[in-house]
Amino acid sequence: MDKFNIAIDGPAGAGKSTAARLVAQRLGFIYVDTGAMYRAVTWKALSLGLRPDQTDAIAAMADSMELEILPGANGQIVLVDGRDVTEEIRSAAVTSNVSAVSQIPEVRARLVGMQKRMADEKGVVMDGRDIGTQVLPNAEVKVFLTASVKARAARRFEEIKLKQPNITLEQVEQDQAERDRMDQEREVSPLRRASDAVLLDATELNPEQVAERILEISRASSGKGA
Numbered sequence: 001m002d003k004f005n006i007a008i009d010g011p012a013g014a015g016k017s018t019a020a021r022l023v024a025q026r027l028g029f030i031y032v033d034t035g036a037m038y039r040a041v042t043w044k045a046l047s048l049g050l051r052p053d054q055t056d057a058i059a060a061m062a063d064s065m066e067l068e069i070l071p072g073a074n075g076q077i078v079l080v081d082g083r084d085v086t087e088e089i090r091s092a093a094v095t096s097n098v099s100a101v102s103q104i105p106e107v108r109a110r111l112v113g114m115q116k117r118m119a120d121e122k123g124v125v126m127d128g129r130d131i132g133t134q135v136l137p138n139a140e141v142k143v144f145l146t147a148s149v150k151a152r153a154a155r156r157f158e159e160i161k162l163k164q165p166n167i168t169l170e171q172v173e174q175d176q177a178e179r180d181r182m183d184q185e186r187e188v189s190p191l192r193r194a195s196d197a198v199l200l201d202a203t204e205l206n207p208e209q210v211a212e213r214i215l216e217i218s219r220a221s222s223g224k225g226a
Contacts, residue, residue, distance in 0.1 A: 002122075003029070003122035004122055004123070004139075004140040004141065005119050005125075005126070006020075006023060006029070006124070006126070006140070006141040006142075007131035007136045007194075007197075008023075008126070008128075008131065008142075008143045008145055009129055009130065009194070009197065010127075010129070010143075010144055010146050010191075011129075011179075011180050011183065012152065012156075012176060012179045012180070013147070013152030013155055013156045013176055014146050014152055014202055015145065015147065015155065015207055016145050017033050018210075019145065019202075019214060020033070020125045020127040021033075021075040022207060022208065022210075026215060027123075027125070027215075029123045029125050030123060030124050031071075031125050031126075032069060032076070032115065032124055032126040033075065033076055033128075034128035034131065034135070035098075035128055036069070036076065036078050037069065037078075037111050037114070037115070038111065039089035039090070039094050039098050040078050040085060040089055041058070041065070041067070041101055042098045043080065043088055043094050044080055044081075045057075045101060046093055052097050052101050053100075055104045055106075058101060059105075059106035062104075062106065062107045062110055063106065065080060065081060066079075066080070066081045066082065067079070067080060067114070092160070092167075095175075096175075099182040099183060100182070103186045103187065103188050105188050108188055108189060112135050112189075115128075115136075119135075126139075129183055129189070129190075130190075130191070130192075132193075132197045133189070137194070142198065142221075143197060143198050143217055144194070144197040144199050144200065145202055145210065146199070146201055147201060147203040149173060149176055149180070150173065151202075152176055153172045154169065160172070198217050200213055200214070200217070
């Protein structure tokens with residue numbers, strides 16, 4: 001089978017990462033979670049005591065840090081300067097600050113360059129917020145995955161409630177809505193659906209069903225897929 005690239009965009013909590021990982025496994029492609037890359041930069045900035053508004057310092061840090069994305073049993077492993085931070089980048093502090101850090105133009109420029117190089121040889125399933133519009137505008141398959149705010153908040157709540165026992169579903173829903181606003185209104189590469197992306201609403205679908213729909217879209221859009 002000829003290799004091709006799949007771009008999956010959508011708001012936080014829509015299930016992009018899980019679906020992209022399943023699709024990549026089915027096709028034998030490489031999975032790239034671009035959100036994890038921005039989380040890695042955010043994690044390092046916070047670990048150095050930098051605030052998101054210290055844009056020049058964060059830009060310089062992002063330019064000099066060593067960031068590696070490696071295949072892992074559960075999708076990918078994220079290394080920052082040789083340290084495995086795969087779990088640490090999912091902290092509440094990183095989640096609260098990643099949207100602001102991801103708006104810094106120099107940070108986006110460096111990470112987008114890395115992402116484009118990852119996809120040069122095809123056979124990549126990449127998810128994020130600007131993959132179909134900015135990173136891989138020529139991807140053979142583009143999907144915009146969404147779900148209701150309530151559904152996305154419920155999924156996120158299930159993921160984090162053991163690690164953050166004091167958090168409430170209502171708080172997660174408020175955080176989700178604010179994250180949506182920041183992603184959609186940011187000046188650099190805002191979240192939006194590419195004109196040629198297929199809209200997929202996952203509100204009533206489980207991860208396996210979402211993955212199967214993306215594979216069906218791949219077959220219909222490009223005559224390819226498993």
